[in-house]
Structure formats: C-alpha cells, structure tokens
Amino acid sequence: MNIHAIRAIYTFELGRTLRTLFQSLASPVISTSLYFIVFGSAIGSRMHTIGGVSYGAFIVPGLIMLALLTESTANASFGIYLPRFTGTVYELLSAPISAVEALTGYVGAAATKSVVLGLIIACTARLFVPYGIVHPVWAAGFLILTSITFSLFGFILGLWADGFEKLQVVPVMIITPLTFLGGTFYSVSMLPPAWQTVTLFNPIVYLVSGFRWAFYGQADVGVGFSLGMIVLFMALCVAIITWVFKTGWRLRT
Amino acid sequence: MTSSDAIVAITGLDKTYKGGHRALKSVDLEIRRGEIFALLGPNGAGKTTLIGIVCGLVRPTGGTVIADGHDIARDYRAARAKIGLVPQELSTDMFETVWHSVNYSRGLFGKPRDHAHVERVLRDLSLWDKRDSKIGALSGGMKRRVLIAKALSHEPTILFLDEPTAGVDVELRRDMWEMVRKLRQQGVTIILTTHYIEEAEEMADRIGVIDGGEIILIEEKHALMAKLGRTKVTVGLTAPLASIPSSLTDENLALSDDGDTLVLTVAGAEDGARAAAELVKRLTMAGIDFVSVDTTRSTLEDIFVDLVEKKRP
Numbered sequence: 001m002n003i004h005a006i007r008a009i010y011t012f013e014l015g016r017t018l019r020t021l022f023q024s025l026a027s028p029v030i031s032t033s034l035y036f037i038v039f040g041s042a043i044g045s046r047m048h049t050i051g052g053v054s055y056g057a058f059i060v061p062g063l064i065m066l067a068l069l070t071e072s073t074a075n076a077s078f079g080i081y082l083p084r085f086t087g088t089v090y091e092l093l094s095a096p097i098s099a100v101e102a103l104t105g106y107v108g109a110a111a112t113k114s115v116v117l118g119l120i121i122a123c124t125a126r127l128f129v130p131y132g133i134v135h136p137v138w139a140a141g142f143l144i145l146t147s148i149t150f151s152l153f154g155f156i157l158g159l160w161a162d163g164f165e166k167l168q169v170v171p172v173m174i175i176t177p178l179t180f181l182g183g184t185f186y187s188v189s190m191l192p193p194a195w196q197t198v199t200l201f202n203p204i205v206y207l208v209s210g211f212r213w214a215f216y217g218q219a220d221v222g223v224g225f226s227l228g229m230i231v232l233f234m235a236l237c238v239a240i241i242t243w244v245f246k247t248g249w250r251l252r253t
Numbered sequence: 254m255t256s257s258d259a260i261v262a263i264t265g266l267d268k269t270y271k272g273g274h275r276a277l278k279s280v281d282l283e284i285r286r287g288e289i290f291a292l293l294g295p296n297g298a299g300k301t302t303l304i305g306i307v308c309g310l311v312r313p314t315g316g317t318v319i320a321d322g323h324d325i326a327r328d329y330r331a332a333r334a335k336i337g338l339v340p341q342e343l344s345t346d347m348f349e350t351v352w353h354s355v356n357y358s359r360g361l362f363g364k365p366r367d368h369a370h371v372e373r374v375l376r377d378l379s380l381w382d383k384r385d386s387k388i389g390a391l392s393g394g395m396k397r398r399v400l401i402a403k404a405l406s407h408e409p410t411i412l413f414l415d416e417p418t419a420g421v422d423v424e425l426r427r428d429m430w431e432m433v434r435k436l437r438q439q440g441v442t443i444i445l446t447t448h449y450i451e452e453a454e455e456m457a458d459r460i461g462v463i464d465g466g467e468i469i470l471i472e473e474k475h476a477l478m479a480k481l482g483r484t485k486v487t488v489g490l491t492a493p494l495a496s497i498p499s500s501l502t503d504e505n506l507a508l509s510d511d512g513d514t515l516v517l518t519v520a521g522a523e524d525g526a527r528a529a530a531e532l533v534k535r536l537t538m539a540g541i542d543f544v545s546v547d548t549t550r551s552t553l554e555d556i557f558v559d560l561v562e563k564k565r566p
C-alpha cells in the first residue's frame with residue numbers, strides 16, 4: 001500500500017480547493033441561499049405544509065442533495081481531467097501506485113470537499129428556516145455515501161471527457177434536471193399518477209427521498225430502497241472504473 | 254540472458270499503436286549500471302515510445318522490460334520506484350508552486366516527506382530561489398528544471414531524459430550537462446534522447462541509434478568515433494598541380510578538381526595528426542610549396558547522418 005501517494009494526491013487535490021476556497025464555496029452557498037429566499041421564504045410562506053413539515057424546511061434535504069451531486073461530479077471530474085488536459089498525468093501513470101490508491105486519493109478529496117460543502121449548506125439553510133434532523137446518523141450516512149458515489153461518477157466523467165464542454169454538459173444537462181425533477185421541491189405524491197411512475201425511473205428520487213427521511217422521518221419511497229439504490233449506483237461506478245483501469249482506457253496508449 | 258551489469262534489460266519489445274502503426278519492432282537493448290546512454294534517432298523513430306513503455310505510460314504489445322531487477326509489468330511498484338522520468342513535453346501544474354509540486358512528486362512515488370532532500374535537489378538545479386513561484390510564471394528553461402527536480406525528488410537510480418535540452422539556451426545546456434555528470438557520479442544511470450548530436454558526443458558513454466522502430470547501432474562512443482570517424486588533412490597549395498606526383502602516391506590522397514588542394518583521408522583509429530605531419534614532410538621533400546594545412550575530425554553528426562542515410566533507399 002502506497003500510503004504516501006494516497007496522502008500526496010489527497011492533500012494536493014484539497015490544496016487546489018483551498019487555493020480557490022472562495023469560488024469553491026461561495027457559488028454553491030450563494031445559489032442555495034437564493035433558492036431559500038425565493039422558494040423557502042417568498043413562496044414557501046404561501047405554501048401548505050407537506051406532511052406536517054413547512055415548505056421551507058421540506059426543500060432543505062433536496063437542496064443539499066442538489067449541491068452534493070453537482071459539486072461531487074464537478075470536482076472529481078475536474079480533478080482527473082485537468083492533469084489529462086495539461087499532460088501532467090504522465091507522472092501519475094509512471095508512479096508506483098495501484099488504481100485503487102489513485103482512486104482513493106482523488107475520490108477521497110472530492111468527496112471530502114462535498115461533505116464539507118453539504119454541512120456548510122445545511123448550516124446556511126438553518127439561517128433561513130428552522131429545522132431539526134430526526135435520524136442524524138442516517139443523514140450523515142447518506143451525505144457521505146452520496147458524496148463518494150458521485151465523486152466516483154465524476155471520476156469516470158473526467159476520464160471520458162475529451163473537452164471542457166463535455167465536462168460541464170453532464171452536471172448541467174443531466175444532474176441538475178434530474179435533481180429538479182427528483183422531488184427536490186415537491187413530494188412525488190403531489191404529481192399525477194402517470195408522472196409518479198415516470199419519476200420512479202429517476203435514480204435521484206431515491207436519494208432525495210432517503211435523505212429527506214433522515215431529516216423528517218417521512219419519504220416518497222422506503223429508506224431501505226433508497227439505500228439500496230445508492231449502493232447499487234456506487235457498485236456500478238466501481239465496476240466501470242475497474243474496467244477503465246484494467247484496459248487503460250483514455251489513460252495509457 | 255541478462256548480463257549482471259545491466260540495469261535496464263529490454264527484450265523483444267514491440268509496440269503497435271491503435272491506428273496500426275508499428276512504432277517499435279522487437280527492440281533488444283541493455284543499459285549498463287551507472288552509464289550515460291544516449292539514444293539518437295530522427296523524428297518518429299520511436300524514442301519516446303520506448304521510454305514511455307519503460308516508465309509505464311505506454312502499454313507494449315510484446316516483449317519484456319526488467320528495470321533494476323524488477324519486471325515493469327509484474328512488479329511495477331518496485332520497478333517504477335527506481336525510475337525517474339523527464340518527459341519531452343513541458344507538462345506542468347501551472348498554478349502550483351515549485352515547492353509543492355516537487356514534494357507532491359516525492360509522495361506520489363511512495364517516499365516519506367524529506368524537505369532536506371527536496372531542498373538539495375532544488376539548490377542543485379538553481380531553483381531554490383524560485384521555490385515559492387508559481388510554475389506557470391517560470392520561463393521554459395526553468396520549467397524544464399522543475400520537471401527534472403520532480404523526477405529526482407524520489408531518488409531514482411534510473412533517470413530518463415527525453416530531449417532535456419530541446420529549446421534550451423547554450424548556457425543552460427551546459428548546466429544541464431554538468432548536472433547529468435554529477436548525477437552519474439552519484440550512481441544514477443542516465444538514458445537521454447537528443448537531437449543535438451554534439452550533446453551525445455559530449456556526454457554519452459554509449460550511443461544507440463534508433464530508426465523506424467529498430468535499433469540500428471549500439472556502440473561505445475569512443476569505439477564508434479574510432480571505427481567510423483575519419484580525419485581529413487587538407488593542404489592548400491601555392492600553385493595548382495596537374496596530378497599527384499608519383500613520389501606522393503597514396504590511395505588515401507586525393508587532388509581537388511582545380512588542382513589547388515590535396516586531401517588526405519585518415520580512417521578510423523589511426524592518428525590523424527601524425528599522418529598530417531608525415532604528409533607535410535613528404536610535401537617539403539618533394540618540393541611542393543603550400544599555404545595552409547588544416548586537420549578536421551569527422552563528428553558524430555557526420556557518422557549519424559551517414560548511418561541513417563545509408564539505411565534509406
């Protein structure tokens with residue numbers, strides 16, 4: 001086990017974040033705050049409670065999830081895409097490290113950043129709406145699992161992308177819409193039955209639902225199912241990455 | 254089959270790229286422990302591909318490489334830990350400082366932090382004053398040094414320098430040579446590629462020439478120079494001659510078309526200067542007056558051009 005290498009990658013990647021700390025944190029915190037002002041305070045005050053939870057509080061887990069998904073994907077993909085783009089990846093490829101070690105460093109750093117960001121957004125939300133967390137351990141579990149899973153996904157994206165556009169297209173065109181349609185701002189049960197069925201094909205529904213259950217003890221789908229889905233997605237990402245490293249796809253010629 | 258003094262043993266190495274281009278054709282090569290080996294070859298000969306395979310960047314399609322006793326595929330950790338690579342392209346982390354970047358490299362290669370060692374490396378490369386500079390703000394030559402510092406950060410025993418002096422000014426090139434010699438003294442084996450034949454002539458213990466993915470020659474530099482090198486003695490005459498006087502007849506002596514100059518070609522290991530003196534004596538005895546005597550030794554460049562040209566139809 002090349003512990004020194006894992007630590008080097010991990011601290012190097014976090015260091016990159018620290019250098020751009022303001023941009024890294026400011027933009028997700030500002031956009032989340034805007035959501036709270038618009039949906040939580042302005043519109044939310046006119047909305048009914050959903051399952052006994054005020055609308056402002058209802059959207060908190062979904063908004064944290066939105067930030068987690070987009071930031072994990074963006075950070076991890078950028079982390080591995082940048083050295084590919086600049087050519088410095090030669091060093092990683094010539095180093096005495098295994099795929100698992102490299103992955104631990106990169107994904108660990110991206111996930112760490114997301115977890116911290118999630119916590120900051122949760123605290124920011126607290127400034128706008130009062131809320132409590134019924135199952136804090138589950139909430140922490142979902143926070144960490146989601147960060148890791150989507151950092152793995154971002155890593156794959158960063159290997160696949162052959163231009164900056166592709167890097168941005170997936171978070172903007174896929175993750176954000178799926179999160180919006182995944183019950184962030186509403187309960188799936190509020191949709192007409194036909195749309196409820198369609199929604200069940202959106203994997204993010206399960207994440208938001210599970211996370212919201214951890215917060216308020218109520219969910220659109222069973223929490224076990226949510227957990228199963230995220231573990232499944234994680235396993236899928238790991239399988240793809242294993243294949244990538246075996247074949248050297250996009251890394252070694 | 255590997256001799257004991259080989260630090261890198263390459264056997265039957267083959268590489269066909271995805272597009273079908275065969276960049277290496279069953280290459281056999283042994284690098285001796287502690288030597289400076291210069292790999293010469295025209296653009297596209299396969300130099301970078303060869304280095305890429307040994308360092309783990311390129312997957313071979315056949316053959317084996319043993320680096321310091323470790324198979325680069327089966328025992329990649331041990332093999333790679335011994336190898337440092339300075340790539341041909343100037344790929345750097347533009348936004349990182351020199352200090353961070355070099356320490357990162359050391360960690361990546363599995364070595365515990367050692368600020369004293371990194372400081373030594375930076376000082377040796379005259380980078381110490383730049384340690385807190387962002388790499389992106391350095392000049393090209395300085396960036397090249399940063400890449401060397403990164404490659405040396407984990408104390409490798411084998412160092413690959415892929416065209417280390419491309420686009421580097423004369424002064425820096427001399428510094429680089431100095432540094433390479435110093436590294437050799439410390440026991441590091443150095444394999445470098447270059448297009449500056451002067452560089453190979455200046456530095457290398459042995460020279461390999463690769464062309465079209467095949468090693469066409471491997472030789473001790475001195476032996477190569479002796480075997481293929483030539484000395485030309487050119488004598489400028491006061492009055493043109495119609496033909497070479499019979500008293501001077503020598504199969505290696507030629508008269509220029511205008512009859513103004515005599516050219517003596519001394520092959521290989523023979524002593525050119527002595528042959529020149531001999532010729533002058535004989536000219537004086539024959540009463541042939543001359544205005545100049547010039548001795549030139551063929552360079553490695555001439556030898557190299559001859560070799561590569563000869564191969565081409």
Ligand SMILES: Nc1ncnc2c1ncn2[C@@H]1O[C@H](COP(=O)(O)OP(=O)(O)OP(=O)(O)O)[C@@H](O)[C@H]1O
Pocket residue numbers: 253270271272274276294295296297298299300301302303341
């Ligand atoms: N990734 C790649 N995919 C396909 N072909 C490649 C690739 N890399 C190199 N080649 C081809 O392989 C051959 C050898 O290239 P290589 O870079 O090893 O040459 P070189 O001797 O280093 O040349 P130079 O002196 O220009 O650096 C060239 O014909 C090149 O076009």
Ligand SMILES: [Mg+2]
Pocket residue numbers: 300301302341415
């Ligand atoms: Mg090259």
